[in-house]
Amino acid sequence: MxxxxxxxxxxxxxxxxxxxxxxAIPIAxxxxxSLALPLALLQNSASYVDxxxxxxxxxxxxxxxxxxxxxxxxxxxxxxxxVVHAARPRYVWLARQMFWGTALFAITxxxxxxxxxxxxxxxxxxxxxxxxxxxxGGFPGGFYLSQPLNKPWNSAAIFDRLLLFAAQFTFTSWxxxxxxxxxxxFCSLLLKREVLAGLLALLLSILxxxxxxLTGAWQLSSQWFVLPLGLGAMLATWLRMPDWIVAxxxxxxxxLPLASLVLPLLFVTATLPAAxxxxxxxxxxxxxxxxxxxxxxxxxxxxxxxAAAYFRLHALLxxxxxxxxxxxxxxxxIELTKRPECRFPETAVLAGWPPYDQISQxxxxxxxxxxxxxxxxxxxxxxxxxxxxVRLRSHWLRGQSSISVARELNSSTxxxxxxxxxxxxxxxxxxxxxxxxxxxxxxxxxxLILADREQIRAVLLGKDPPSFLNEKTPRWSGYLAxxxxxxxxxxxxxxxxxxxxxxxxxEHVRAGHGGNKYGYTDAAARLQLISQWHMNRAIMPDQSxxxxxxxxxxxxxxxxxxxxxxxxxxxxxxxxxDVHYFLHRTLDARTKRLGLITQLALLAYRxxxxxxxxxxxxxxxxYLNSLQFDPSSDGPLEYRPQGFDLxxxxxxxxNTIRKSEFSSATIPAHTPLLWSVGLGNCEPSDGTIRLTxxxxxELPESDDEENEVVEVTRLEPTxxxxxxxxxxxxxxxxxxxxxxxxxxxKENDANQVKE
Numbered sequence: 058m059x060x061x062x063x064x065x066x067x068x069x070x071x072x073x074x075x076x077x078x079x080x081a082i083p084i085a086x087x088x089x090x091s092l093a094l095p096l097a098l099l100q101n102s103a104s105y106v107d108x109x110x111x112x113x114x115x116x117x118x119x120x121x122x123x124x125x126x127x128x129x130x131x132x133x134x135x136x137x138x139x140v141v142h143a144a145r146p147r148y149v150w151l152a153r154q155m156f157w158g159t160a161l162f163a164i165t166x167x168x169x170x171x172x173x174x175x176x177x178x179x180x181x182x183x184x185x186x187x188x189x190x191x192x193x194g195g196f197p198g199g200f201y202l203s204q205p206l207n208k209p210w211n212s213a214a215i216f217d218r219l220l221l222f223a224a225q226f227t228f229t230s231w232x233x234x235x236x237x238x239x240x241x242x243f244c245s246l247l248l249k250r251e252v253l254a255g256l257l258a259l260l261l262s263i264l265x266x267x268x269x270x271l272t273g274a275w276q277l278s279s280q281w282f283v284l285p286l287g288l289g290a291m292l293a294t295w296l297r298m299p300d301w302i303v304a305x306x307x308x309x310x311x312x313l314p315l316a317s318l319v320l321p322l323l324f325v326t327a328t329l330p331a332a333x334x335x336x337x338x339x340x341x342x343x344x345x346x347x348x349x350x351x352x353x354x355x356x357x358x359x360x361x362x363x364a365a366a367y368f369r370l371h372a373l374l375x376x377x378x379x380x381x382x383x384x385x386x387x388x389x390x391i392e393l394t395k396r397p398e399c400r401f402p403e404t405a406v407l408a409g410w411p412p413y414d415q416i417s418q419x420x421x422x423x424x425x426x427x428x429x430x431x432x433x434x435x436x437x438x439x440x441x442x443x444x445x446x447v448r449l450r451s452h453w454l455r456g457q458s459s460i461s462v463a464r465e466l467n468s469s470t471x472x473x474x475x476x477x478x479x480x481x482x483x484x485x486x487x488x489x490x491x492x493x494x495x496x497x498x499x500x501x502x503x504x505l506i507l508a509d510r511e512q513i514r515a516v517l518l519g520k521d522p523p524s525f526l527n528e529k530t531p532r533w534s535g536y537l538a539x540x541x542x543x544x545x546x547x548x549x550x551x552x553x554x555x556x557x558x559x560x561x562x563x564e565h566v567r568a569g570h571g572g573n574k575y576g577y578t579d580a581a582a583r584l585q586l587i588s589q590w591h592m593n594r595a596i597m598p599d600q601s602x603x604x605x606x607x608x609x610x611x612x613x614x615x616x617x618x619x620x621x622x623x624x625x626x627x628x629x630x631x632x633x634x635d636v637h638y639f640l641h642r643t644l645d646a647r648t649k650r651l652g653l654i655t656q657l658a659l660l661a662y663r664x665x666x667x668x669x670x671x672x673x674x675x676x677x678x679x680y681l682n683s684l685q686f687d688p689s690s691d692g693p694l695e696y697r698p699q700g701f702d703l704x705x706x707x708x709x710x711x712n713t714i715r716k717s718e719f720s721s722a723t724i725p726a727h728t729p730l731l732w733s734v735g736l737g738n739c740e741p742s743d744g745t746i747r748l749t750x751x752x753x754x755e756l757p758e759s760d761d762e763e764n765e766v767v768e769v770t771r772l773e774p775t776x777x778x779x780x781x782x783x784x785x786x787x788x789x790x791x792x793x794x795x796x797x798x799x800x801x802x803k804e805n806d807a808n809q810v811k812e
Contacts, residue, residue: 062145066152073129078160081125085118088259092117105530108537113266116237119161120262123241124255126157127294131249136302146298154291158238165234169227225273232279233269236287237262243290243318246301275622277332282325289321330546336619337553346560353507360400363452364412366393371415374422387426390419391445399452416453420446424472431476436486443473444493451497455504470653477660478788487661488680494654495682502643503563510559513629517542517551523625524632538624551623558620558630641736645783647688648733652785655685655694655731659787668790669698669729687733694785700728701770703743707784716748723769729787737774739782744771 096110130136130149139149241258248254265286272282293314300310370390377383401412427442477487515521525535541547621627655673658680662670670676673696677684687694704723706714714722724730734740746769772782 063148063152066144066148067155070129070152070156074125074156077125077128078122078157081121082118082164085121088121089114089117103530105528105532107532107534109270112270113263116233116262116266116269117259118164119234119238120241120258120265121255122157122161123238123243124245124258125251126153126242127245128251128254130302131245131251136304140303144302146302147295149302150295150298154242157242161234161238165231169230173227225276225279229269229273229279229283232283232287233265236269236283236290237265239287239290240265243294246294246297274624275333276336276619277329281328281332285321285324289317292317330544333546333550334553336622337550337557337616343556343560346556346563349503349563350507350510350556353504354511356398357400359396360398360455363393363396363399364401367399367419367452368412368415371419374419383422387422387442390423391441394445394448394452396452399455401453413453416449420449423449427472427476431479434481436476436479436482439476440486440490443476444490444497447494448497470649473653474656477657482660482664484661484664487657487664491654491657491661491680492682494650494657506559506562509630509633510555512633513555513626514552516629517548517555517626519543523629525628534624535628538628542623542625547623551626554620554623555626555630557616558626561617644688644736648735648783651685651687651694652731652733652783654681656785656787659729659731663787663790669787671698672696673731689736690734690738694731694733696731698729700724700726700730701741702726703768703770705730705770705772705784706746713747713749719748719767724784724786728789731785731787732772733783734772735774735782737782739772739774741770742773744769 093111093114096113100106100108100110130139130153237258240261241254244254244258244261245251248257265283269279269283272279296317297311297314300306370386370393374383374386374390377386401416423442423446427439427446430436430439430442473490476482477490512521516523523535523539525531525539528535542551655676658676659669661680662676673693674684684693686692704726705728706723708722732739745766747766772784
């Protein structure tokens, strides 16, 4: 009996609605394209419109289909017919839902299948890209790795993320479609006029699409934050059906249906803060990171006192009248550079760079005085000033944010080399310079990251304006991120996320500086960490931190992605520090400092022995405390005391050189030198190079033209490496003469030394 009744109701629904359903599909598609197209044009034409506005129309079809569920029943004579024939209200509800729900299910299934066929066609290239290079950006929800797929953990993490994305995409899409349909069918029951019901359903679908996109961006489960809204709407019509079919509209009859709508909203609102905070559990090593932060913050008073002393000395030097006054102030400046901490105020740095100008003038004062003393033969006093420039340059970089150090003080390295090759130079002075350079710590990118953390915290706490407001036309996403951060739980979460991202940045910097002892098998593998850095993507944690604990590594990986969903924090982090640039720069600075120290030690050895050592190990312990290691390879610098038999091309990748520039672009054969392999893990190889005659790179017309093809040596990167080596040359040893050898270097030695 009941089965027969349901069958008759289904047949009735089919007869009344199949034409309406067929007409609703093109109407919905027309509405989608008519609204999505101008939104897409707006998004493409205006750079500040960086939100996925066309996706707001993605739920028009299910909402419109839902708004037609009770269209035929809204006629009073139709409802009276159902009452007269004793149609069960809940059976009527079920029959209408079965027809329209089945139609929506079929359409959704077809669209989902088409999307995943397209994704599957792209995934082969994506996975191959990961296996070869260790990162992927062309796949939906793209992300980046710290290492290539050379260990099982990386592979497992990749496929874990792919499966997670597939499940989230499918479930979230279907949940949003169901909820849009559920809201539409509630509008169909609520409003008698089908046009008004359809319009209200479309408006609700836009709000729902925005909420679904936000929950997806926040990586919240649609099961808890979207689906309850749809279930509540379905329950509301199911509860309302017995009273609706007999046209009872007293407030009492609406109590339960309204409660079924309001309670899911209250549930979502109440659980949202806790769910967002629960995404960021405690991280391993967090206490160690916080201790590092405390030490950095504790150094602020001493650092700011040093900066203030620099400003006072600059003012006094400007006003100094006599040379005696200047020398007294320079002596005070030299002592000031020996302080361990320095911190320039960020507000002053941003106001037109006056600290840079003042500190740069102090550096130039020291340099001019050092060159004067060097010309007078006072090499010891000149060395003190050169070393003070090194320390002053380190002070400028220490404890500053990345914005502050965008302009860097000039290096004193070329002048130190000229000083080292002075005709009256001594081995003792050179060894003193080596000892001083080895003992003083270099500026670290860690300080930049921790200083940026302080600045970003000030923005998140509302003390400073966000950086996106400095743009000519601020982006819409920045405003939304700023508004979201005003929610108390989002602000609290953003501060936690900032600590997680900062800790992971420090982790990667340590790995990038640490070489093989942190698990990177060669320079090419470490290159992926450094050169493929994308701050707008979450970075997977370094494996070495987690030992063999795969589950902890997996949780940390997920936290990396979830921390990035505090979008104001992410925008600030992206705009303030380019880790790719600063990691390259600090590695380059460390390498050049190492090269300078080794050059000075070799020159001291040469003064004592009238030759260069056969190996750098001979410099230990008389000239170096310990063997210096190349930051790019975690091994010793490469060293050739006799140089190469062929001219050495300075830069990797050069296949042609203008003939007039050949001497400056190459290092002569048999020139003593040492080099860092760089991020390319460069290795020497012999080959040829073609010479050009003019700026247009035209080749000589005659094959017999002299020097058209020249045999040279190159330092070429390995297959996966990118970048050139850093080469340090040394003056050649002059052949012995008949008279007693003079163990002092010639004045023109300085012309042979080029970095």
